[in-house]
Every structure is written in structure tokens, then in C-alpha cells.
Amino acid sequence: MKTKTNFSQPQKQSLLGVVVMFANTLQKSVRAFWPVLLIWLVKFESLNKVMVFGGIAVVIVVIAIVSYLQYHFFTFHIDEETNEFIIQKGVLNRTKIAIQLHKIQQVNINQSLIQRLVDVHKLEIDTAGSDKKEASINAISHELATILKERLINHSAIEKPISQEKATKELTSLLKISLISLIKIGFTSNYIKSFALLFVFFTTIMENLRQLPDNDVISKDNIVNYFDKFSLYFSIGLGIGIVIALVLIVNLVRTIIKYFDFTIQISKQSVLLSYGLLATKNTLLNPNKVQKITITQNFFQRKLNIITIGVHQASSDAEKVKEKDQIEVPGCTQLESDGILKLLFDKLPQKGALFLPNWRKLAMNLFFLLVLPIVISLLVKLNIDFFTWNEWFIYSTIFTFFSGILIWFSYKNYKLFVSNDFIIKQNGAWDIDNAIVEPFKIQAIATQQFFWQKTTNIGSVTLSTAGGTISFSTANYSEIKKLVNYWLYQVETSDKNWM
Amino acid sequence: MTKFTNEAIEINELPKFEEVQLKPLQSKYFRVIAVNICILNLIIIAIFGGISYFKEDVFSNQIRIIIGFLVAFIIPLSFLLARLSFNKKSYTFRTHDAIYRDGLISETTTIIPFNRVQHVALHQGFIARKLGLASIELFTAGGSSSDLEIPGLLLADAQIIKNLVSQKINPSTEITETSSPENIILAENENKD
Numbered sequence: 235m236k237t238k239t240n241f242s243q244p245q246k247q248s249l250l251g252v253v254v255m256f257a258n259t260l261q262k263s264v265r266a267f268w269p270v271l272l273i274w275l276v277k278f279e280s281l282n283k284v285m286v287f288g289g290i291a292v293v294i295v296v297i298a299i300v301s302y303l304q305y306h307f308f309t310f311h312i313d314e315e316t317n318e319f320i321i322q323k324g325v326l327n328r329t330k331i332a333i334q335l336h337k338i339q340q341v342n343i344n345q346s347l348i349q350r351l352v353d354v355h356k357l358e359i360d361t362a363g364s365d366k367k368e369a370s371i372n373a374i375s376h377e378l379a380t381i382l383k384e385r386l387i388n389h390s391a392i393e394k395p396i397s398q399e400k401a402t403k404e405l406t407s408l409l410k411i412s413l414i415s416l417i418k419i420g421f422t423s424n425y426i427k428s429f430a431l432l433f434v435f436f437t438t439i440m441e442n443l444r445q446l447p448d449n450d451v452i453s454k455d456n457i458v459n460y461f462d463k464f465s466l467y468f469s470i471g472l473g474i475g476i477v478i479a480l481v482l483i484v485n486l487v488r489t490i491i492k493y494f495d496f497t498i499q500i501s502k503q504s505v506l507l508s509y510g511l512l513a514t515k516n517t518l519l520n521p522n523k524v525q526k527i528t529i530t531q532n533f534f535q536r537k538l539n540i541i542t543i544g545v546h547q548a549s550s551d552a553e554k555v556k557e558k559d560q561i562e563v564p565g566c567t568q569l570e571s572d573g574i575l576k577l578l579f580d581k582l583p584q585k586g587a588l589f590l591p592n593w594r595k596l597a598m599n600l601f602f603l604l605v606l607p608i609v610i611s612l613l614v615k616l617n618i619d620f621f622t623w624n625e626w627f628i629y630s631t632i633f634t635f636f637s638g639i640l641i642w643f644s645y646k647n648y649k650l651f652v653s654n655d656f657i658i659k660q661n662g663a664w665d666i667d668n669a670i671v672e673p674f675k676i677q678a679i680a681t682q683q684f685f686w687q688k689t690t691n692i693g694s695v696t697l698s699t700a701g702g703t704i705s706f707s708t709a710n711y712s713e714i715k716k717l718v719n720y721w722l723y724q725v726e727t728s729d730k731n732w733m
Numbered sequence: 734m735t736k737f738t739n740e741a742i743e744i745n746e747l748p749k750f751e752e753v754q755l756k757p758l759q760s761k762y763f764r765v766i767a768v769n770i771c772i773l774n775l776i777i778i779a780i781f782g783g784i785s786y787f788k789e790d791v792f793s794n795q796i797r798i799i800i801g802f803l804v805a806f807i808i809p810l811s812f813l814l815a816r817l818s819f820n821k822k823s824y825t826f827r828t829h830d831a832i833y834r835d836g837l838i839s840e841t842t843t844i845i846p847f848n849r850v851q852h853v854a855l856h857q858g859f860i861a862r863k864l865g866l867a868s869i870e871l872f873t874a875g876g877s878s879s880d881l882e883i884p885g886l887l888l889a890d891a892q893i894i895k896n897l898v899s900q901k902i903n904p905s906t907e908i909t910e911t912s913s914p915e916n917i918i919l920a921e922n923e924n925k926d
Contacts, residue, residue, distance in 0.1 A: 548874060677875030680843040682836075698875030718844070719747045725846045726829040732849070733874070 241385060244309035244322065250352040251308075251373025255301040257348045258372070263297060300325070310371055312385065319359070319386060321369055331369050333359060340523070340547075341383040343376070343516040350514065355379045359386065387518070409573070411496035415540055415565035419493075420486035422534040423542065423564075423665070428484040429477070493564050500577055507561060517561055521578045522733055523547040525675050525701025529571065529668040540565040543574060546701030548733050575670075579656075583670050586653025589717075592692050595708035596645040604637045640664075650706045652717060657697065659704050673721050674728040675699050681718055683711060697721070700733065748827075750844055755823035755834055762885025763819050765860045770815055774808050824883045826894060831871060833883050845881050847901040849873050855895050857888070867891035871898065 264271065274286060308323045312335070319338070321331040340360040349356055354373040374382070494511035505519035528544040535541065543563040563574065576582055608630050615626050644663040651658040659669045676697050683693035693711035695718060697704045706714075781800060785792050792800070818837040825832050830846045854870040861867060861884075868884035869891050886894070 676846075677849045677873040678843060678845045678879035678881070680841055680879075682839055682841045684839050685837075698873070698879030700874035700876070703875070703878065715749070715751045716744060719749055720744050722750065722830060722844060722846060723747050726848065 241310075241312040241382060242314050244311040244320075246309055247305060247371060247373045248354050248375050248378075249305075250354050252298075252301050252305045253352050254348055254354060254373045255304050256298055259297045259301055259304075260294070263293065305373075308371075319369070321371070333369055335386065338386050340518055340520065341386050342518065343379045343383060345510075345514040345516075347512050349373065350512075357382065383518075409498040409500065409566070409570055411493065411498075411563075411565055413490070413494075415567075416489055416493055416496070417486065418535070418538050418540050419542065419565040420489035421482060422532060422538065422540070423530075424485055424488075425481055428481045428488065431488075432477075432480055432484055489564065493562075496564065498563065498574070500573075505574070505577060507563070519545060519547070519561065519578075522731065524578050525671070525699040525732075526704070527575070527578065527670045529670070530662075530665050532665045539567050541568065541571045543571055545578070546699075548700035579670075579672065581655070583656040583658060584653045585651040585658055586656065587651065589650040589652065589706070589709055589713060591645070591648050591706075591708045592690070592710065594690065594692060595648065596641070598708065599641045599645065600638075603641055604634060607637075608634065650709070657704065657721075659706055669702075669704050671697060671699055671704055673724040674730050675701075675732045676721055676725050677732075679718050679721060681711075681714060687711070750827075750830075750832060750842070753825055753827065753832060755825045755832065757823050758819070758883075758885030759866060759887055761864045762861075762866055763816065764864060765858065765866065765885070766815050766819060767812065768860050770811050774811065778804060822885070826897070831881065831883070831898075833881055843879075843881050845871050845873060845879070847898055849875075850898055850902055852902070853895050853898045855891050856882075869894055869898075 303325045304323070307325055307328070308321070310319070310321045312319050313332075316332075317335045318332045319335060320333075321329075323329050323331075338359055342358045342360070344356045344358065345354075346356065349372075352373075353375075355376050357371040357374050357379050359369040371379075491511045493509050496509040497507070499506040499508075505521070506516065507519060508514060508516045524545055525548050526546040528546070530542045530544065531540075542565065545561045545563070547561070563571075566574065572582055611626065611630060614620070615623075621629075640663040644661065647660055647662055647666050649660040651660070655672060657671045657673060659671075661667055676699055678698040680696045680698070681693055682696065687693060691711045692708055693714055694705060694707035694709070695714045781804075785797060814837065818835065821837055821840065822833075822835045824834070829848070830844050832842065832844050834840065834842045851872045851874055854872065855867050856870060857867045865888050866884075867886055867888045868882055869886060870880060870882040873879050873881075
């Protein structure tokens with residue numbers, strides 16, 4: 235065990251890594267040459283089969299050799315003297331990546347489908363700073379990966395081995411999100427995202443079908459004929475029903491595949507998340523890196539007692555913010571959510587003094603999102619006789635009704651809570667988001683006022699953090715200024731590290 | 734608001750950012766803006782001129798007259814707007830933060846505390862260099878939306894500000910202080926050439 239955990243000597247990946255590299259390279263080659271492959275496939279009859287299969291065999295052998303060489307020349311070790319983690323790779327072009335241990339922010343252990351099949355893991359190292367060097371080890375056994383990860387993160391562990399042991403022993407608190415919670419979440423969230431996915435999916439399929447020659451199956455006439463059998467309203471209802479059912483199913487499947495077996499391990503210093511049905515993802519959350527937390531709940535979810543927590547971490551690269559540093563914890567109960575928040579913030583966020591937007595926010599939203607669209611549709615109606623007055627009246631009533639409700643609730647829910655330690659902004663019409671930021675994590679503050687807002691003393695404020703922004707608009711400008719002065723005071727006097 | 738006062742700090746006695754007198758940019762900087770607008774206008778005129786010269790039938794004479802009027806109207810307007818928004822641009826450096834205000838229709842005041850600045854950059858465009866001007870850009874970890882660029886500073890001022898801020902970021906690197914006057918002299922020499 236001792237010899238195995240010694241990383242001071244350059245060592246290779248797990249031998250099974252050859253398989254992973256082979257699969258990766260094969261995938262890349264197929265992706266690069268798929269037009270050629272497609273042509274071959276179509277003209278399969280007329281081609282010399284010996285040539286085709288011979289060619290494929292040669293390519294596979296070459297890829298296998300390249301993969302083996304890549305495996306052979308890939309080594310990694312920790313240089314104890316310079317305190318650097320060093321990766322050497324490349325067959326012809328030798329590359330040496332050296333990462334200073336104290337710059338390592340996060341180490342993730344993930345598993346793709348191929349890696350899962352051969353039971354190896356991928357270790358990714360995320361560094362601070364804008365250098366875009368990506369360091370990852372593609373094939374490593376889980377045991378070794380865990381030890382290496384511990385070593386990389388607690389690089390000071392050599393000096394204080396006891397404290398590290400303590401930390402691992404305290405890894406007691408375990409939280410699992412049950413399948414039932416996931417099903418609940420799947421049924422109650424992300425409607426729009428799934429709908430968009432479905433929409434894109436069907437439009438691409440339709441587009442492709444249209445391009446096929448002699449397509450009798452899905453011609454427009456057929457569909458029209460089919461729907462003519464039913465009455466108009468019935469077919470509209472049927473269409474809506476099918477769409478809703480599809481959205482729900484897609485939602486459910488997506489949620490379960492992505493978040494299956496969601497486990498949160500809470501140790502004293504960090505939170506370890508692991509989830510996924512096909513590809514397992516492991517992410518380490520460092521409470522210091524967390525900049526912004528959003529708690530989302532809609533009406534159904536409140537009834538079902540499930541909460542989604544979005545954790546926005548400081549990202550090393552401004553462009554890549556989206557994927558890696560935003561972690562979602564789907565479907566925990568109020569109690570579990572409190573536990574996570576307590577861990578990340580040391581205490582439960584308190585909703586402090588309440589600030590509300592001016593009524594003009596409601597007026598503006600009503601004007602731009604309700605009155606203006608209706609006026610435009612009226613103008614369109616007057617110029618082009620596209621639909622009858624009756625239809626226009628029905629549609630605009632429906633639109634007014636829904637839009638009005640959404641605007642009213644989004645105004646009603648628009649609130650800012652400020653306490654000494656937390657800024658909480660609530661918004662949303664259906665999904666109600668609560669974004670929580672600690673004042674000392676603010677990076678920059680911008681106040682903004684339109685010239686016509688000067689007489690009514692209205693303005694907005696935007697707080698930038700390393701994990702996203704929070705803005706509160708159309709509120710009392712002198713109160714905003716007071717708050718800004720207070721936050722500036724907090725930022726400029728705090729000696730706490732924002733990361 | 735009363736909930737804040739439960740600590741010893743009186744919120745009304747905190748320094749008020751909105752009452753700080755902001756400094757205007759160097760008036761020379763407007764020349765840089767003017768040159769940029771000229772170039773933009775010339776490009777637009779050149780495009781229209783080129784199209785109507787080489788493809789005579791694209792525009793009818795009526796449209797040509799309208800375009801002519803528009804150009805005659807837009808060019809002075811663009812200068813007027815640029816002047817007004819230039820007058821709006823102002824900045825100041827307090828002990829702990831940098832404040833920059835701009836915007837004609839929507840007035841934005843951006844404040845960046847020095848202890849959140851990641852690094853400082855000094856930029857000099859071609860025309861600005863001829864005029865001895867420079868701009869300072871403060872980068873924070875809050876992404877590109879929270880970076881702040883203050884244009885139209887005298888090069889010497891910009892150098893001083895840059896060194897001041899870099900010292901605030903890294904108090905240990907006091908060597909920069911000794912090197913800063915040389916830098917300024919060097920830069921000034923460059924200007925004379």
C-alpha cells in the first residue's frame with residue numbers, strides 16, 4: 235500500500251487505459267471521417283470488399299498502436315521538491331505539464347461509459363488562473379484516483395498527516411437523493427428546457443425527412459388528412475396532450491439519467507457529490523469556492539417538499555463558467571437543503587430587511603410584455619387579414635390572461651432581502667429563485683439609472699461575483715445607494731478571503 | 734433600514750460614493766473619440782458611395798437624396814452625442830476603490846474595490862499615444878461584465894494609478910515603486926520621439 239501511494243516516481247496509467255484511449259481515438263477518427271464512411275456504406279455493393287475491410291483493419295491496427303504508444307509515454311508524478319504535479323505525454327511531441335499544487339482548486343473523478351465498462355476512472359485537475367492548460371488522467375483505478383486526489387488537494391498533508399486522517403475519518407454525513415425525489419423533480423421542473431429539446435429534435439428530424447427523396451410516408455397531405463378526421467378542437471387538445479406527455483417523459487428520463495444515485499458526502503471541509511446513471515460524475519465542492527447559491531422551488535415542488543439547489547462556484551475561466559462550476563443538487567427536502575446551506579455558509583442564511591421594487595416595474599413590464607405585443611398584433615391584424623376579429627379577440631384574451639398572471643406574480647415575487655451576512659434576491663413567476671450571496675464575495679458593484687428615472691428617484695443595482703451576478707432593478711435609488719455604501723464598507727473592511 | 738444599525742456601524746455615517754466629486758476625463762481624449770467617429774463615418778459613406786458608384790441602379794435618385802440628408806443629419810448628431818456622453822464620463826480613485834461613471838441615457842456608476850482587483854492593465858491606442866494618453870483597465874474575478882476600463886488619463890497619471898493599484902493587490906512587491914518613475918520617464922521619452 236505504501237509503495238503504491240507514493241507518487242514521487244513517474245508512473246503510468248492503468249493498463250486498461252489503452253482500451254479507453256483506443257476507444258477515444260477511434261471515436262475521434264470516425265467523427266473526422268464520417269462523410270467518407272457514409273459514402274462507403276452507401277456504395278458498399280460496388281466497392282472492393284477486400285479493400286474496404288483491409289483498410290478498416292489497417293486503420294484499427296494503427297489506432298491501436300498509437301493508443302499503446304500514448305499510454306506508454308504518458309506518465310504522471312508529484313515532484314516533492316518543487317511541489318508540483320507533473321504530467322508528461324506525447325509520442326512525437328513531448329509535452330510536460332507542471333501544475334503547482336497550491337494552485338489546484340478542484341480535482342474531479344469522473345467516469346464515461348467506456349471507462350465504466352473497463353472499470354477505470356478519469357481524473358481531472360482544475361487550476362486557478364486563466365492558463366488554459368487542461369490536465370487530466372484518462373485511466374486510473376478508483377483506489378489510486380482517490381488517494382491521488384487527496385494528495386493533490388491536501389498538499390499540505392505531508393506536514394500534518396494527522397489532520398488529514400482526521401478529515402477522512404469525519405467523513406460521516408451522507409445524503410442520498412432517492413429515486414422518488416428524482417421522479418418528483420422530473421415531473422415538476424425544466425419544462426421549457428425539455429420542450430426546447432423536443433422542438434429542436436423534431437425540427438431536425440422533419441428537416442432530414444424532407445430532404446429524403448420520394449418520401450410518401452410523411453407528406454403534408456397525409457398529416458392533414460389524418461387530422462381532418464377529428465374536429466379542430468379535439469386535434470388541438472390531442473396535440474397539446476401529446477406534447478405535454480412527451481415533455482414530461484423527456485424530463486423524467488433526462489433527470490434520472492443525469493442525477494441517478496445522487497450522493498452527497500459531507501466531510502468537515504468539503505462536500506463530495508457523485509451522480510449519474512450512464513456516466514458517473516464526481517465533483518468536489520469547496521465551500522470557499524462557492525460564490526452564489528440559488529434555491530429554486532415552484533408551487534408543485536413546495537407541495538411535494540422538494541428543493542433544487544444550484545451552486546455557482548468561482549471559475550478559473552470566465553468563458554467556461556457554465557458547465558463545470560455550476561452544480562445542481564436536485565430534489566432535496568427542506569431539512570437536507572438547510573444542512574447543505576449550513577455547511578456552505580457556516581450558518582443558515584437569514585432573510586434580513588426587505589426591499590421591494592417600485593410599482594413602475596409592474597407598469598413597465600405590463601407595457602412591454604402585455605400592451606405592446608397586443609398593439610403590434612392589432613396593427614398586424616389591421617394590415618393583413620390573417621385571421622378574423624373573433625380569433626384575434628380569443629387569442630388576445632388568452633394571451634392577456636396568462637401574460638397578466640405571469641407578470642403579476644413575477645412582480646409580486648421580486649424581492650431583495652439584506653442582512654449583515656447575506657444578500658438574498660427572490661424572483662420568478664412560476665419557478666421562484668432565491669439567489670444567495672455573501673457581501674464579502676462581491677467583486678464589483680454597478681448602479682444604473684435612466685435619465686427619466688431621476689425625478690422619480692428610481693434605479694437599479696448589479697452585484698458581480700465570481701459565480702454570477704445579482705441585480706435588483708426599479709427600486710428606490712437612495713435606498714440602493716445606502717445599500718451600496720454599506721456593501722462597499724463590508725467588502726473593503728473584510729479580511730475574509732472571497733475564495 | 735433599521736436592521737443594519739444593530740451593529741456598531743451607523744449606515745448613514747459611512748462614506749457615500751454618490752457624494753464624491755468625480756473627475757472628468759482629459760479633454761484631449763475627445764480628439765481620440767472624434768477621430769474614431771470620423772473613421773466610422775468615412776467607412777459608412779465609402780460603402781454607400783461605392784455601391785451607388787459601381788451599381789448605379791441600386792438606389793433611385795430619391796433614395797440618394799434621402800441618404801444624403803440622413804448623412805448630413807447623422808454626422809453632426811453623432812458628434813453631439815459623443816460630446817455629451819464624453820462630458821458624462823468621469824472617474825475617481827478613493828482609498829479603497831475606483832469609481833467610474835458613464836452613460837447618457839442610462840447612467841451607470843461602477844465601483845470596484847481594490848482588494849477585489851486581480852490585475853491591472855495599461856492600454857495605449859495609436860492616437861492616444863500621440864496625445865500622451867492612456868487607459869487603465871481593472872480586472873476582477875467577476876467576469877468580463879465587471880471589468881472596468883477608464884480611458885482618457887494622462888500617461889503619467891495612469892502609470893501612477895497602475896502602480897498604486899498593483900501595490901494594493903500585492904503589498905509585498907514594493908520594488909515596483911522604485912521602477913515606476915523610470916517607466917514614466919521612458920514612456921515620456923518615447924512620446925518625444
